[in-house]
Amino acid sequence: MTAITAIDGIEQTPALVVDREAFAFNLATMAEALPGARLRPHVKAHKSTGIARAQAAQSHRTFTCATIREVEVLAEAGLGDDLLLANEVADARRLGAAADRHGARVTVAVDSEATIDAARNGGVREVLVDVNVGLPRCGCRPEDAGRLADAARAAGLEVRGVMGYEGHVVGRPDRAERTEKVAESMALLVQAAGLVGGDVISAGGTGTYDLNTWATEIQAGSYCLMDTAYGELGLPFRQALSLVATVISVSPKYAVADCGLKALGMDHGSPSMEAARVLFCSDEHVTFVPDEPVQVGDRVRVIPAHVDPTVAYHEVFQVVDAGKVTEQWPVDMRGW
Amino acid sequence: MTAITAIDGIEQTPALVVDREAFAFNLATMAEALPGARLRPHVKAHKSTGIARAQAAQSHRTFTCATIREVEVLAEAGLGDDLLLANEVADARRLGAAADRHGARVTVAVDSEATIDAARNGGVREVLVDVNVGLPRCGCRPEDAGRLADAARAAGLEVRGVMGYEGHVVGRPDRAERTEKVAESMALLVQAAGLVGGDVISAGGTGTYDLNTWATEIQAGSYCLMDTAYGELGLPFRQALSLVATVISVSPKYAVADCGLKALGMDHGSPSMEAARVLFCSDEHVTFVPDEPVQVGDRVRVIPAHVDPTVAYHEVFQVVDAGKVTEQWPVDMRGW
Numbered sequence: 001m002t003a004i005t006a007i008d009g010i011e012q013t014p015a016l017v018v019d020r021e022a023f024a025f026n027l028a029t030m031a032e033a034l035p036g037a038r039l040r041p042h043v044k045a046h047k048s049t050g051i052a053r054a055q056a057a058q059s060h061r062t063f064t065c066a067t068i069r070e071v072e073v074l075a076e077a078g079l080g081d082d083l084l085l086a087n088e089v090a091d092a093r094r095l096g097a098a099a100d101r102h103g104a105r106v107t108v109a110v111d112s113e114a115t116i117d118a119a120r121n122g123g124v125r126e127v128l129v130d131v132n133v134g135l136p137r138c139g140c141r142p143e144d145a146g147r148l149a150d151a152a153r154a155a156g157l158e159v160r161g162v163m164g165y166e167g168h169v170v171g172r173p174d175r176a177e178r179t180e181k182v183a184e185s186m187a188l189l190v191q192a193a194g195l196v197g198g199d200v201i202s203a204g205g206t207g208t209y210d211l212n213t214w215a216t217e218i219q220a221g222s223y224c225l226m227d228t229a230y231g232e233l234g235l236p237f238r239q240a241l242s243l244v245a246t247v248i249s250v251s252p253k254y255a256v257a258d259c260g261l262k263a264l265g266m267d268h269g270s271p272s273m274e275a276a277r278v279l280f281c282s283d284e285h286v287t288f289v290p291d292e293p294v295q296v297g298d299r300v301r302v303i304p305a306h307v308d309p310t311v312a313y314h315e316v317f318q319v320v321d322a323g324k325v326t327e328q329w330p331v332d333m334r335g336w
Numbered sequence: 337m338t339a340i341t342a343i344d345g346i347e348q349t350p351a352l353v354v355d356r357e358a359f360a361f362n363l364a365t366m367a368e369a370l371p372g373a374r375l376r377p378h379v380k381a382h383k384s385t386g387i388a389r390a391q392a393a394q395s396h397r398t399f400t401c402a403t404i405r406e407v408e409v410l411a412e413a414g415l416g417d418d419l420l421l422a423n424e425v426a427d428a429r430r431l432g433a434a435a436d437r438h439g440a441r442v443t444v445a446v447d448s449e450a451t452i453d454a455a456r457n458g459g460v461r462e463v464l465v466d467v468n469v470g471l472p473r474c475g476c477r478p479e480d481a482g483r484l485a486d487a488a489r490a491a492g493l494e495v496r497g498v499m500g501y502e503g504h505v506v507g508r509p510d511r512a513e514r515t516e517k518v519a520e521s522m523a524l525l526v527q528a529a530g531l532v533g534g535d536v537i538s539a540g541g542t543g544t545y546d547l548n549t550w551a552t553e554i555q556a557g558s559y560c561l562m563d564t565a566y567g568e569l570g571l572p573f574r575q576a577l578s579l580v581a582t583v584i585s586v587s588p589k590y591a592v593a594d595c596g597l598k599a600l601g602m603d604h605g606s607p608s609m610e611a612a613r614v615l616f617c618s619d620e621h622v623t624f625v626p627d628e629p630v631q632v633g634d635r636v637r638v639i640p641a642h643v644d645p646t647v648a649y650h651e652v653f654q655v656v657d658a659g660k661v662t663e664q665w666p667v668d669m670r671g672w
Binding site: 012013014044066067068087088089090091111112114115118132136137138139167246247248249250251253254256258261262263265266267279280281282283284285287295296297308309312313314315335336 | 348349350380402403404423424425426427447448450451454468472473474475503582583584585586587589590592594597598599601602603615616617618619620621623631632633644645648649650651671672
């Protein structure tokens with residue numbers, strides 16, 4: 001059926017819904033594969049201390065962040081045992097302040113003299129040298145990593161090791177190709193690690209969590225909620241995130257529900273729907289062709305193509321057990 | 337130059353920046369073309385009572401909304417003289433409550449018996465019959481509009497007239513084609529208006545604000561901030577919105593700044609940059625080829641492709657006069 005059974009406790013739509021059973025399955029599956037600090041969960045995928053706490057309860061007490069805000073909120077929430085900002089910053093003062101204020105351990109990525117200076121001037125004590133392993137984004141050349149590590153140590157910083165994100169590999173649909181490409185990327189990172197020293201090799205994502213055997217810790221985040229893009233890779237994780245929308249208009253050829261592109265990250269394209277074909281999204285609407293007739297007021301389920309920018313539009317996750325909202329997790333790490 | 341002069345008062349990036357001069361020009365230009373209630377500014381483009389107040393100061397005291405939250409926040413801010421929710425809702429109770437609590441005038445779009453029932457049951461007193469004028473989304477068939485108006489009146493609702501959004505027309509790059517298509521759409525809406533009665537014909541957008549001479553009021557919103565998509569139409573409005581980002585990594589072939597797809601609506605594609613070519617965006621990064629060399633810490637300017645979903649990611653507009661932030665407007669109508 002296109003219309004779903006009403007979920008007790010969902011008053012307003014679009015609602016960001018987490019299926020507790022699928023979520024718990026994903027967390028348990030990952031914790032078995034990568035227990036404790038073998039996983040450094042990336043909070044950018046969910047931006048919620050509620051989910052970070054669930055990950056911590058699964059033995060993962062180290063976290064990966066993409067923004068200063070994420071570091072600040074985790075530190076304030078008492079989840080600051082070991083926070084990595086896996087990104088460069090030109091001004092690290094808020095990081096140093098968060099570490100001091102909350103007694104958190106904060107490590108930041110550096111890939112240049114300027115970001116080393118920023119770390120030192122901001123009062124951050126520990127860094128990882130970020131190495132470009134093939135994604136055209138941040139990271140130094142592998143052959144420059146040792147020189148940067150020396151510069152960081154000369155600046156009084158503790159160099160814990162290296163990181164290098166194979167973001168150009170994690171989404172490749174063919175597993176054999178992913179395997180081959182992750183090996184190429186990690187050969188570069190291991191080379192850099194030898195030059196840098198330290199005991200951390202941080203890398204990986206949901207698409208390579210079980211293929212990347214070179215990294216000492218994997219920075220996966222999407223695994224806990226999943227999306228349609230990762231859903232195509234044949235991973236053992238279940239779709240735990242959906243948007244529940246309300247049908248607001250019905251015509252003979254299509255219907256419209258109240259879940260548009262302000263509720264959905266659209267960079268991977270349109271969302272999918274259960275038992276319906278999506279035609280297009282506008283600001284607050286999804287126009288779709290339902291497999292079975294729907295009526296105004298019916299609830300329908302929309303699956304985002306890309307979890308991270310979808311979540312960033314929402315204020316709260318509605319956690320659903322057996323057709324009922326039993327908990328709410330604020331999306332409390334939004335913004336910068 | 338690719339790097340911009342530092343703006344005094346911008347501490348954190350990505351920052352959503354409004355150029356006060358361009359913004360004031362846009363508001364004055366529109367107010368001259370469509371004074372007072374001839375424009376019903378659509379707040380979905382900016383979601384800010386700060387901007388709505390500026391529009392009200394330009395003689396526009398009627399507003400168009402896309403969400404219940406937008407209606408609630410405007411009503412609470414004392415901007416509730418005449419609020420139109422130009423969208424169907426299956427549950428209008430929050431609308432009726434907002435009208436009662438704040439003494440606001442709230443009108444809602446209806447296109448079915450079910451949405452008429454929702455309006456009445458929610459305590460809303462006035463409606464517009466929403467007519468499909470060619471965009472495959474909400475709205476009844478023109479020939480059904482009179483029947484729905486009768487049903488609404490029978491339910492005790494005041495029917496103020498019709499609305500019909502030519503959303504399939506507003507973005508067409510060729511002005512002659514836009515002119516022709518808006519005439520086709522408005523022929524349908526005028527036909528429906530004759531069946532419905534009332535004195536409101538509400539339609540239009542930034543792309544048709546001066547072409548749609550059939551509507552009694554135009555629902556334009558993007559004109560005040562603009563984006564690259566509307567920028568291609570040769571309209572007399574200036575680009576007033578940009579994102580200021582900080583360069584965090586530089587390599588020989590490209591550079592990276594901290595403005596990614598969680599700061600940008602991506603449904604119209606990648607953003608543009610001043611004096612640079614955008615390669616791609618990831619969650620918190622834009623990778624670009626600068627025309628002139630940049631350094632870590634430099635500020636750069638990013639122009640979003642689609643204003644509405646961009647703004648919805650941000651907490652606040654930084655209003656800049658002559659290189660300095662002089663005011664902040666919270667994006668206080670986000671969410672639902």
